[in-house]
Amino acid sequence: MGPRFKLRTLGIAAGGALVIALSTGAGKPQDNTTYSFVLTNMAMAFYRGDEKIDCPEGRSHTVREAFLATQSAAERERLLKPENSVEFERKYKGDFVNGPGGRNICTDSAYFDTPDRALQKTVQSKIGPGIDLDGATAGQTAPGTCAHESFTSPTGEAGVDNQFFRAVACNTAWRGASTGQGDFAGGFYFTTSPAVVLVRDVQSWTDDPHVEVIIAASRDKPMLDADQKTVPGSSMTVLDNPRYRNVLNGRIEHGVLTTEPANLVLPYAWVGASGGELLLNHIRLRLRLMPDGGLQGQAGAYQPIDNALAVPHVGGPGVASVAGLECASVRKTLRVLADGDRDPKTGQCASVSIGMNFGAAPAFVFDKGVLAGSPGGGAIRQAQR
Amino acid sequence: MQAPRRHFRTVATLVAAGFAAALLGCSTSPEPAGPGLALSTEAPGRIVGMRRLTEAQYRNVIADVFGQDIKVGGRFDPLIRPDHELIANGAAGATISPAGFEQFDIMGRTIAAQVLDEQHRATFLSCKPADPAKADPDCARTFLRKVGPYVFRRPLTSAELEFYVSLAGRGAGLTNEFRQGLELSLASMLVSPEFLYRVESVGSDGLRLDAYSKASRLSFLVWNSGPDQMLMEAAAHGQLSNQKGLQAQLTRMLASPKAELGARAFFTDFLQLDRVADVTKDTVVYKRFTQGVADDLKEQMLLTVVDHLIAQDKPYPELFTTRKTFLNRRLGVLYQAPVAASTGWEPYEIPVADDRVGLLGQGAFLALFSHEGRSSPTLRGRAIREVLMCQPVPNPPANVDFSGFNDTSNAVRKTARQRLEVHRTNPTCAGCHRITDPLGLPLERFDGVGAARDSENGAPIDVTGTFEGKAFDGVAALGYLLSQSPATSQCLTTRAAEYATGVTTAKLPKGWVSALTKDFKAGGYRYRLLIERIALSPEFHAAPEAQATPAKVAALVSSRTSNEVR
Numbered sequence: 034m035g036p037r038f039k040l041r042t043l044g045i046a047a048g049g050a051l052v053i054a055l056s057t058g059a060g061k062p063q064d065n066t067t068y069s070f071v072l073t074n075m076a077m078a079f080y081r082g083d084e085k086i087d088c089p090e091g092r093s094h095t096v097r098e099a100f101l102a103t104q105s106a107a108e109r110e111r112l113l114k115p116e117n118s119v120e121f122e123r124k125y126k127g128d129f130v131n132g133p134g135g136r137n138i139c140t141d142s143a144y145f146d147t148p149d150r151a152l153q154k155t156v157q158s159k160i161g162p163g164i165d166l167d168g169a170t171a172g173q174t175a176p177g178t179c180a181h182e183s184f185t186s187p188t189g190e191a192g193v194d195n196q197f198f199r200a201v202a203c204n205t206a207w208r209g210a211s212t213g214q215g216d217f218a219g220g221f222y223f224t225t226s227p228a229v230v231l232v233r234d235v236q237s238w239t240d241d242p243h244v245e246v247i248i249a250a251s252r253d254k255p256m257l258d259a260d261q262k263t264v265p266g267s268s269m270t271v272l273d274n275p276r277y278r279n280v281l282n283g284r285i286e287h288g289v290l291t292t293e294p295a296n297l298v299l300p301y302a303w304v305g306a307s308g309g310e311l312l313l314n315h316i317r318l319r320l321r322l323m324p325d326g327g328l329q330g331q332a333g334a335y336q337p338i339d340n341a342l343a344v345p346h347v348g349g350p351g352v353a354s355v356a357g358l359e360c361a362s363v364r365k366t367l368r369v370l371a372d373g374d375r376d377p378k379t380g381q382c383a384s385v386s387i388g389m390n391f392g393a394a395p396a397f398v399f400d401k402g403v404l405a406g407s408p409g410g411g412a413i414r415q416a417q418r
Numbered sequence: 419m420q421a422p423r424r425h426f427r428t429v430a431t432l433v434a435a436g437f438a439a440a441l442l443g444c445s446t447s448p449e450p451a452g453p454g455l456a457l458s459t460e461a462p463g464r465i466v467g468m469r470r471l472t473e474a475q476y477r478n479v480i481a482d483v484f485g486q487d488i489k490v491g492g493r494f495d496p497l498i499r500p501d502h503e504l505i506a507n508g509a510a511g512a513t514i515s516p517a518g519f520e521q522f523d524i525m526g527r528t529i530a531a532q533v534l535d536e537q538h539r540a541t542f543l544s545c546k547p548a549d550p551a552k553a554d555p556d557c558a559r560t561f562l563r564k565v566g567p568y569v570f571r572r573p574l575t576s577a578e579l580e581f582y583v584s585l586a587g588r589g590a591g592l593t594n595e596f597r598q599g600l601e602l603s604l605a606s607m608l609v610s611p612e613f614l615y616r617v618e619s620v621g622s623d624g625l626r627l628d629a630y631s632k633a634s635r636l637s638f639l640v641w642n643s644g645p646d647q648m649l650m651e652a653a654a655h656g657q658l659s660n661q662k663g664l665q666a667q668l669t670r671m672l673a674s675p676k677a678e679l680g681a682r683a684f685f686t687d688f689l690q691l692d693r694v695a696d697v698t699k700d701t702v703v704y705k706r707f708t709q710g711v712a713d714d715l716k717e718q719m720l721l722t723v724v725d726h727l728i729a730q731d732k733p734y735p736e737l738f739t740t741r742k743t744f745l746n747r748r749l750g751v752l753y754q755a756p757v758a759a760s761t762g763w764e765p766y767e768i769p770v771a772d773d774r775v776g777l778l779g780q781g782a783f784l785a786l787f788s789h790e791g792r793s794s795p796t797l798r799g800r801a802i803r804e805v806l807m808c809q810p811v812p813n814p815p816a817n818v819d820f821s822g823f824n825d826t827s828n829a830v831r832k833t834a835r836q837r838l839e840v841h842r843t844n845p846t847c848a849g850c851h852r853i854t855d856p857l858g859l860p861l862e863r864f865d866g867v868g869a870a871r872d873s874e875n876g877a878p879i880d881v882t883g884t885f886e887g888k889a890f891d892g893v894a895a896l897g898y899l900l901s902q903s904p905a906t907s908q909c910l911t912t913r914a915a916e917y918a919t920g921v922t923t924a925k926l927p928k929g930w931v932s933a934l935t936k937d938f939k940a941g942g943y944r945y946r947l948l949i950e951r952i953a954l955s956p957e958f959h960a961a962p963e964a965q966a967t968p969a970k971v972a973a974l975v976s977s978r979t980s981n982e983v984r
Contacts, residue, residue, distance in 0.1 A: 253760050256751045258705035268750045268757040397756035404756050 066235050067406025070328055070393035071255045072228040072248070073263045078162035078195070078331065078388040079202065079214055080187050086158050088203035093153040095205070095357035096138065100125035102151070130353040138361050139352040142342060145361035146368070153366040154203040159185055161202075163195035163388020164317055164333030166294075166373070179382035181372040194333065194386035196370040197341055206358045217358070226301045226311075227251040228277075229269045230328065230393045231405055232290065238322050241285040246292050246318065247400075250277035250300050255396065265326060266408060268397040272300075281318065290330075292318040297334070312340040314374060314384055318391060326395035326409020335373030335384035338364060461575055463628050466961040467618035468611070469920045470512040472497060472505065474683055476614075478643035480529060483568045485541070488532045492525040494518070502810045503922055504687045504913060510920045514614065526608030530601040533565075539597070547596040553587035554596050561600060562586070562607075569604075570612040571644045572630035573654070582607060616920075620961045629653035632959050636667065639918045639953060641676040642683035661954065668953050672946055678724050681945065685723045688913045690805060691716045694782055699867055700791035706751060707785070707867045714749050715782035715868070721763060722780065733943035734910055735901035738776040739894070741768040752781055752869055773863060773881070774870065776897040777806070781868030787858075788866035792826050795834050796851065799858030806900065808909035808923075811850055832877035835859050856883040860896050904935075907943055911935040918952045919962070927957045 081087070094102070101109050112121040130138040138145045161184030167175035169192065174180045184193040201207045201217075209215040231247040255267040271278070277299055283292035294315035301311040313334035320330035342360060352358050371382035395409025471479070473494040480490050495518030498508040514522065533542055543561050547554035562582045566574040574582075582603045590599025607613060616638060621628040627635065633645040633653040645653070649667055657663030671677065686692055694716040699707040721744040726732050732740075745766040750757035753774075755766060768774050777783060787801040788794050803809040831837040838855055860881040865871050873879060881892045885899045900906050911934045915926055923931075934951055941947035952958050 253747070256706070256748060259701035259708070260705060262705075264706050264751050266751045266754040268747050270758075270760055397750070399756070399758055402758075404758070408754075 066233065068232040068235060068322070069396055069398035069406045069408050070230040070232075071251070071263055071267055071269050071396035071398075072230055072392075073255075073327075073394050074392035075332060075389050077197065077207070078390050079198070079207070080158075080160055080162045081208070081214075082158050082160055087156050088154055088208075089157050090154045090203070092208070093201075093204040094151065094359060094362070096130055096353050096359045097125050097357055099151065099359045099362065100129040103129070126354040130350070137350040137353060139342075139358060140350060142360040142364040143339065146364045147361070150361050150365045152369065153200055153362055155366065155370070156199045156202045160187055161193055161195045161198050161388070162186060162331075163193040163198065163386070164319060164331055165190065165192035166194040166315065166317065166333050166335065166386055168192070177373070177375050179372045179375050179380075181370065181386075193388065194372060195388040196372050196385045197336065197367070197387040200366045200370050200385070201363060204358070204363070206356060217356075225254075226299065227254050227269065228299050229271060229396065229398045231398060231400065232328075233406070235285070238285060238290075239288055244283050244285060244290065246281040246283050246290070248279045248281070248297060248299070249400075250274065251398075255394070263394045265394045266396065267394075268399065271398060271400045271405075273401075281316070283318065288321060290318065290320045290322075290328075292316075310340070312337050313387075320391060322409070328391070328393040330391050332389040332391040334387055334389070336387050337374070337384045338367045338371055341367055341385050341387065462572060462617070462619040462630070463622070464620050464624070465617055466620050466627070467510065467631075467920060468615040469506070469509040469618075470497065470514070470615050471613075472509060472642075472683070474679075474686075475616075475638065475642055478641070478679060479613075482643050482646065483565070484529065484533050485538070488529055488538070490525060491528065492521045494521065499690070499692075500922075502804060504916055505692060506687055506917045506920055507922055519609070522609050522614060523605070526605040527601070529608060530604035533604060534597050534601050543600075550596050551594050552596060553590035553599055555583050555587055557596070558586040558600055558603065559583045562603060565604065566607065567650060568644065568647075569607045570610070571616075571634045571650075572612075618961075625961055626956075627959050627961060629656065629658050632658045635918065635958065636664075636671070636953055638680075640668070640671045640680045640949060641674070642679045643676065664954060668950055672950065677946075678728055680949070681724050681728050682720050684914065684917050685720060686716075687917060688805070688910070689719065689723075689777075689783070690786065690801075691719060691782060694719075694786055697785055698790060699785070703791045704865070704867045704869075706869075711748055711752060711867070712785070714746060715752075715780070715785055717763075718744055718746075718749055719777075719780050719782040723777075727945035731944055731946060734907060734938075734945055734948075735943055738778065738897040738901040738906070740776050741770070742766075743768065743780070749781065752867065754870065772870070773892045773894055775894040776901075778802070778861060778893050778897050778900075779864070784861060784864045784868035785866065791866065792824075793834065793862060793864065793866045795838060795858030795862060796854050797858065798861050799854030799856065802857045802900070803853060806909060807903070807905040808912055809853075809905065811854055814847075814850070827875065832875035833879055834862055834874065835880055836877075857885065857896065859883055860890070861893055863893070907938060908935045911938050911948060914948055914952060915957075918958055921962055925962070927960070930955065930957045 101112070104112065111117060112124070132138075132141070132144055136144050163184065163186065165183070167178045169175040169178070169183075171183070171192075181194070181196055182199075183191065184195055184198070185191050186193045205215055206217045207215045227250070229247075229249055229251045231245075231249070233245040233247065235241060235244050250272040251269045252272045253267075253269045255269065256264040258264050279295065279297040279299070281292040281295045281297075283290050285291075294317055297311075297313040297316045299311045301309055313332075313336055316332055316334035318330060318332050320328045323329050342364060353360060367385050371385045373382055373384040373386055375382045397408055398405045476494070477490050480488055495512075495515055497505050497512050499505045500508050500511075532538060542565060543557070544564075545554075545557040545560045547557045559579065563574065563579060566579065566582065570578075585606055586596075586599040586603035588599070589602035590596045593599060593602075611617065616634055618631040618635070619628050620626065620631075626632075630645075630650070630653050633649045636658070637643060637645040637649055648670070652658055652663060652667050658667065694712050695709075697712045701707065722740070722742070723737065725744070726737055726740055726742070727734065743766055744763040745753060745755055745757050746763050747757045747760065753766075757764060757766070768779065773779070783801070784793070784798070787797040789797070800811045803811050825831075825837070828837060831839070838851065838859070860883045862874070862879045863871060863881055871879070883890055883896065885896060886903060888899055890896050890899055908931070912923055912926075912931050915931055915934060916923060919926070934948065934955070937951045938944075938948045941951075
């Protein structure tokens, strides 16, 4: 047998049929009243005021500090000696953060949420970011909610509901060690769990009594620039999974798009970790179309208590042992402060209000095989500069 | 099993010995034909040309001879592109540095080890050694005789065969393994200049290439790879010496999907797309430009060219006006265009309202002929002159003051046209800028990475110009004028002739390019037809010195009318 002569698989011939099939009907917008985007940001809104006013009781404890608190004064002193550092690390990173059956204080925070668990140091300031979710007047409790204090937003809006902020904003993991925000305030990782936004039936972005907002998971990662920011004009495909297709009804008044409360579910994964779901009940959006064709604004929702710990949960055991987060304490605090999805039988609330920043960049979105609308309503070219 | 350390130097010496032996040439003695291609009864004639394989050619040959699953890993010494020439010309004068040879040595050993590993051995080794721990000259000979002609792209002489058989034997003796000895022998062949270079020899008349050199020229021109079995057999049977046999092979080869590889290789060289891999951009200015984008831009250009010229068989001038190209998701962002396919490429038609037309509108051209942090009408205009029209433009003087032009945030001179005005009005600069800038400025609605823009520093961009006495406005109009210019089609013909023969324009036979250009035009500017005309030309098969001698060329050209192309 002589030497083999193999032909190369050639791009044009092999790819031609495929791409022609894929491009059928995909080149032209479905309509000109749909604005399409890729979600770039849906992160916890953080307001940093004077720390003495925000957190007069100081910062919340870390796992390390929580462990030391369980020890006698003499034992604390002994463990903190440099020569005992290895033993100290082993004890608090081992026995204290782990339980039977491989449980971990962060991945199984409910198990560690015991009556003797200390609460987080909560925000005492009257100012907090977010949206008025319950519409309750001062001193009143809206149906389906639990009694709680509201914030006034940094821009002066009263009645802001954001118990999540109240619970965690004195914790270094969110507040940050110095002037910057902590790792967990970085929001949800929509580069690893991409999602798209379609604003449909838009007749006028100034005033429109009804528009439809679809927030859906995508199977494609958006393009990132050298600064790891989403580049406008990415092509994204909507994931064909009805569970992750969230339809919200809204209206536009004076250029502000506001949606009616609706539950939202999106897949969610942290970098390098297995994923879960992001659950945001009764979510409301308040958005503006920006000159660059993107969307900017706020979102407010009630997040189930354990889901509010989604980042720590997905982050795995390292969240406690490396980042030092005392997740069980955070969970307990969220339970105490929970203000949404009240169980009429027990009177207990199952979710906690949260305020988020919301951002989306103009993108080409293929929905059910068809190009859905135009990126940012055609402002895409300006968005490049 | 790894060879014992004390044997390493000896083995390395043997591999190098193969290189040296091939350089010096081996004496010949007739050998009866056996399995595989017959041994040569005589040594190849006088060497008249050597062109080092390009990286793509090396990879293609290995894939064709040993299979695509044979991995080729290593760094290739870069080939130099002489000023205003093709890399194909640079390959003709390319040496191999010690470090480059070391890389070829590593690659050769790795390839040989894969060819003779358990997975692939049976495909190439039809015999079994009498004792796997010892040398077996007969079995080694059988293997080398089959593989050798496709590695050297000609039959081995008996002396060559015996040399490599003896290498296999000595290797087996050192390692106590027949297979390792054979690996050593094959690795040695793979660092031989007979493999690393396209060695061209003359036939008995001393004027024309011998049959196997013809076959090699043909296959590298059409496929960018070595001859296959049918082409080697055609050479062996003298079928490449007559028009009918040559035409038959050419028709077969052009119909092969591998013809795309040949077109890709030529246009990579012609359009200088090899340089795209080295394009870097200032990520502060162009945050979206990554190495991946650069690679994609090159592939986009090649997909566009090959689809237009090979798959669609459309006229070359229409490449300047076509709105058809291909996009993937990454380039979709640069082009700000929707791309349905999550992975891979899909056809895309540039909207009529968009001025991004043809070759000039391709991101690869626009990004390649720009600076790191800004576009460059001068580089682009020069590229149009030099690359697409074969009209060399002198380099700028060493003491040019670029500060005025580089001040891209100049509040008064906001656009490149305004900033370049200084050069166009300065008599020292004007000579060149008058021939480059009017062709580059109309491309200014595309920034330094090829993304569209309407304004620069808030000022509208003027994309008017004149070309060959005709005023135009925008890339589409310029593309049309270039498509109508005889200079562009003649430039392609010239470069194709240079590429095919490895010689510079000055050394091409007089009148050949004119004849090819005339045929190219008469044939509707079809690229396939151009390649066919080149391959069937007597000039294509002539020894380089013969081409340089008018009397000899005249003798060769006179045979064009006959059926004889020897």
